[in-house]
Amino acid sequence: MFRTSSVSRAAVRPSGAARSWPRALLVAALLTPMLSAQDSQDATVKELLRQLQVEREARLSLERRLAALESRLGAPDSDELERRLQGLVAPGDLEAAPPRAPGSPAFYNPAIGVFMDARIDAGNFDSRLGEDTDDFSLREIELDLRLPLAPFAEGVAIIALENEGGAFETVVEEGYANLDVGTLLDVDVDTTAKLGRFRPMFGRNNALHLHDGLQTNLPLAMRNLVGEEGLVGEGLALRQPLWSNAGQAASLDVAIVNGSLLAGHGSPLDASAEDAGTELTSDGEILVARASHYTELDERGLSDLEFGVSRLGRLAPDAVQTEAGAEIETTYWDFDVTWRSRDAEHGVGSWLVQAETVRAQLDDDGAGLVGEDRESGWWVTVQRQVSPSVYVGLLYSESDVLASDAEQDSIQPYVSWYADEFFRVRGAIEHLTQDGHGTAESFADANRLLLQFTWNFGAHQPHPYWVNR
Amino acid sequence: MKTLVPLAAGLLAAAVLAPHAGAASDAPQPAPAAPVATLKVLASVPAYAALAREIGGPLVEVTTLCRPTQDIHGVTATPSLVERVRDADLLLYTGLDAEAWLDPLLRASGNLALLPGSAGAIALSDGVPLREVPVTVDRSQGDVHAFGNPHVWTDPLALRVMAAHVRDALSAALPDQADEIAARHAAFHKELTAALVAWLTRYAGLKGQPVVVYHRSWTYLLERFGLRQVESLEPKPRVTPTASHLAEVVEAMRREGVKAVIREPWQAPDAADFVARETGARVVELATHPEPFENGADLLAHFERTLATLAQALGVEPAPAP
Numbered sequence: 026m027f028r029t030s031s032v033s034r035a036a037v038r039p040s041g042a043a044r045s046w047p048r049a050l051l052v053a054a055l056l057t058p059m060l061s062a063q064d065s066q067d068a069t070v071k072e073l074l075r076q077l078q079v080e081r082e083a084r085l086s087l088e089r090r091l092a093a094l095e096s097r098l099g100a101p102d103s104d105e106l107e108r109r110l111q112g113l114v115a116p117g118d119l120e121a122a123p124p125r126a127p128g129s130p131a132f133y134n135p136a137i138g139v140f141m142d143a144r145i146d147a148g149n150f151d152s153r154l155g156e157d158t159d160d161f162s163l164r165e166i167e168l169d170l171r172l173p174l175a176p177f178a179e180g181v182a183i184i185a186l187e188n189e190g191g192a193f194e195t196v197v198e199e200g201y202a203n204l205d206v207g208t209l210l211d212v213d214v215d216t217t218a219k220l221g222r223f224r225p226m227f228g229r230n231n232a233l234h235l236h237d238g239l240q241t242n243l244p245l246a247m248r249n250l251v252g253e254e255g256l257v258g259e260g261l262a263l264r265q266p267l268w269s270n271a272g273q274a275a276s277l278d279v280a281i282v283n284g285s286l287l288a289g290h291g292s293p294l295d296a297s298a299e300d301a302g303t304e305l306t307s308d309g310e311i312l313v314a315r316a317s318h319y320t321e322l323d324e325r326g327l328s329d330l331e332f333g334v335s336r337l338g339r340l341a342p343d344a345v346q347t348e349a350g351a352e353i354e355t356t357y358w359d360f361d362v363t364w365r366s367r368d369a370e371h372g373v374g375s376w377l378v379q380a381e382t383v384r385a386q387l388d389d390d391g392a393g394l395v396g397e398d399r400e401s402g403w404w405v406t407v408q409r410q411v412s413p414s415v416y417v418g419l420l421y422s423e424s425d426v427l428a429s430d431a432e433q434d435s436i437q438p439y440v441s442w443y444a445d446e447f448f449r450v451r452g453a454i455e456h457l458t459q460d461g462h463g464t465a466e467s468f469a470d471a472n473r474l475l476l477q478f479t480w481n482f483g484a485h486q487p488h489p490y491w492v493n494r
Numbered sequence: 495m496k497t498l499v500p501l502a503a504g505l506l507a508a509a510v511l512a513p514h515a516g517a518a519s520d521a522p523q524p525a526p527a528a529p530v531a532t533l534k535v536l537a538s539v540p541a542y543a544a545l546a547r548e549i550g551g552p553l554v555e556v557t558t559l560c561r562p563t564q565d566i567h568g569v570t571a572t573p574s575l576v577e578r579v580r581d582a583d584l585l586l587y588t589g590l591d592a593e594a595w596l597d598p599l600l601r602a603s604g605n606l607a608l609l610p611g612s613a614g615a616i617a618l619s620d621g622v623p624l625r626e627v628p629v630t631v632d633r634s635q636g637d638v639h640a641f642g643n644p645h646v647w648t649d650p651l652a653l654r655v656m657a658a659h660v661r662d663a664l665s666a667a668l669p670d671q672a673d674e675i676a677a678r679h680a681a682f683h684k685e686l687t688a689a690l691v692a693w694l695t696r697y698a699g700l701k702g703q704p705v706v707v708y709h710r711s712w713t714y715l716l717e718r719f720g721l722r723q724v725e726s727l728e729p730k731p732r733v734t735p736t737a738s739h740l741a742e743v744v745e746a747m748r749r750e751g752v753k754a755v756i757r758e759p760w761q762a763p764d765a766a767d768f769v770a771r772e773t774g775a776r777v778v779e780l781a782t783h784p785e786p787f788e789n790g791a792d793l794l795a796h797f798e799r800t801l802a803t804l805a806q807a808l809g810v811e812p813a814p815a816p
Contacts, residue, residue, distance in 0.1 A: 101688070103683075103684050103687070106684065106687045106688055106691060107687065109691045109816070110687055110690055110691050110694075113690075113691065113694040113695065114651065114694070114718075117623075118623070118651060119651075120623075121621035121622075121655055122621050122622060122623040122624065124620060124621070176606055176609075177606075179601060203601065205604040205606070207604060208604065208606055215580070215604060217602075217604060266573075269573060269574065269576075269577040271574075272574050273574075274573030274574060274576070274577060276573070319572070319573045319574075321572070321574055325561060325563075326561070326572060326574060329572065373762050412734075412762070413734050413762050414734045444733075445636065445730075445732060445733050445734075446732060
């Protein structure tokens with residue numbers, strides 16, 4: 026049998042280690058290029074990363090340096106800002122404009138405003154009530170002149186040219202000095218005074234001129250009990266603010282005027298005297314007073330409420346008397362309330378509700394004018410602004426008739442259109458009924474169409490002349 | 495134990511309270527602070543009230559007559575406004591017949607210190623270069639202002655002139671605090687100038703953009719930033735827009751490529767909505783007055799909002815800040 030020795034086997038077959046090395050070398054030979062390439066890429070990446078890191082550090086360093094520099098410099102200084110601004114605006118825009126000359130060379134002349142009021146009246150009021158209607162008339166022209174007289178006074182003169190059946194009469198509608206009593210007397214009071222001829226504060230609307238009113242005419246109750254044009258008298262009036270606090274204010278107006286307020290100026294009493302074949306005269310004074318309270322109903326002042334109580338009474342027995350000397354007791358009471366609400370968002374949609382009641386207590390001492398008469402009347406107006414320049418409203422009034430048992434009521438829808446601040450057109454229809462109660466005619470068909478055209482020109486007049494806006 | 499716990503609690507409470515009791519009785523009481531005299535400043539419009547607050551700071555108590563959402567032409571004299579006028583030490587107003595309602599308020603208040611021409615009445619438009627000064631004046635031109643367009647507070651550059659007036663008036667009224675007032679004014683002046691530089695740079699893209707306005711309240715702002723006022727919805731100042739005029743406005747908007755119609759909150763929306771609908775433009779509601787007013791209106795924020803709103807409506811991208 027054949028046996029080889031371990032040596033021979035070993036000599037014939039290489040050892041494990043001897044067998045591995047070549048493989049390793051082969052692998053190495055094969056891999057080395059690959060590995061070399063990989064190594065090269067790695068090196069490149071590393072180099073790139075190193076360079077990136079260097080650049081990052083450099084950038085951070087620069088940023089830190091820049092921040093340090095900026096913090097030392099701070100914001101641009103004022104001169105730098107001015108320089109930059111100058112480059113952004115037109116030349117001369119940074120210069121102040123030269124001072125303007127005072128308003129007008131005629132600054133010692135009064136501010137003159139002219140109000141013209143024309144009316145078309147068509148209907149049967151002439152036959153039903155004996156009124157002079159059914160015509161087109163320029164009802165009146167008012168010249169309003171006013172000017173500060175002194176640090177404590179302003180002068181106002183309102184001259185009216187009134188159409189009396191086609192002929193114009195010139196009357197002094199109002200002429201007075203507005204005085205600041207505190208400044209005049211150098212005392213710490215808030216009292217203001219009015220001295221001259223004026224419309225006293227009686228009710229909410231007596232102080233307004235016809236062209237300022239909510240409607241073309243005064244409400245029926247005012248016309249019947251007080252007069253077609255309200256009350257105008259000569260005397261002295263004082264206004265005293267009573268208190269004001271956080272949207273509330275109260276004031277007292279007191280006027281002492283000649284008795285001609287009710288006697289001799291075409292009042293209903295005058296008409297009664299004429300019917301009785303006599304005339305009224307006056308040798309005494311009348312006191313007219315109104316206390317009012319005003320409250321803003323919300324913080325923005327968009328709605329407010331005002332109450333007023335007025336009284337008119339004679340201060341002397343002979344304030345109103347007949348030619349024969351019969352003294353006529355005259356006492357009037359008036360209660361008024363006005364609510365206004367304005368829209369905050371669009372300036373359109375305001376509401377106005379106004380109500381007033383008048384009561385007259387008269388005693389003619391047997392003179393045959395009105396006897397012992399208690400007459401009263403009331404009215405209410407509701408008005409809504411439906412567009413920036415159009416207002417629609419309704420006036421309803423009930424009233425006794427002086428020296429009569431008759432009672433009247435009137436309803437008057439109307440539309441006011443303000444073409445602009447200085448020209449207004451108003452249309453209304455008035456329907457009036459009368460219950461004569463046996464002492465006068467009863468009728469239910471008195472109707473008239475009213476068209477009113479009102480315009481003003483002259484010095485810019487502020488809002489009191491358009492009270493319902 | 496039962497006793498120890500309450501005892502410990504009591505000792506603890508005593509340890510907490512003792513220092514305060516001792517302090518209350520032993521520490522010297524601070525002298526009551528001297529009352530700070532404040533000047534009562536009355537402003538006709540909110541922009542002037544904001545200026546007074548910026549420059550007067552705690553030295554002034556500011557009220558205003560025209561509400562932020564109110565048309566300056568439509569202020570009604572009420573007893574509460576009369577009371578504000580009566581109480582005021584200083585009046586800041588525009589002048590230029592912008593506030594026609596101020597006269598009856600001043601007369602009713604009896605506050606002679608605030609009459610125009612007196613030291614207490616400051617017409618802030620003095621020194622402001624005016625726009626739209628009419629050559630002839632009559633009512634055929636509508637409710638035209640004889641001295642020029644009075645809406646000067648809409649020009650941020652004019653605020654510099656007005657702020658100087660406010661500084662001078664406050665310094666004259668509070669001479670002991672003149673240095674503080676001057677410092678506050680200097681700070682506001684710098685802040686305003688920086689803001690102007692920023693706005694005129696960032697919103698340079700508004701130049702040449704055509705717009706339509708309801709009323710010519712925006713003339714100063716629009717001219718400052720180079721916008722073109724193509725038309726106003728009012729045919730004449732304060733005359734209600736008419737159908738025939740709106741038709742002309744629509745035609746002009748199409749011709750000029752107007753993309754925005756500017757209306758103030760108190761102006762009826764119908765006319766603006768109509769022309770916008772007809773032309774595809776946007777209605778931009780902007781108030782000339784800053785808000786909120788009660789909290790101390792921030793004038794600069796108001797202008798920033800106004801310009802940003804305009805830019806957005808016109809599709810103008812603001813440039814980077816300088």
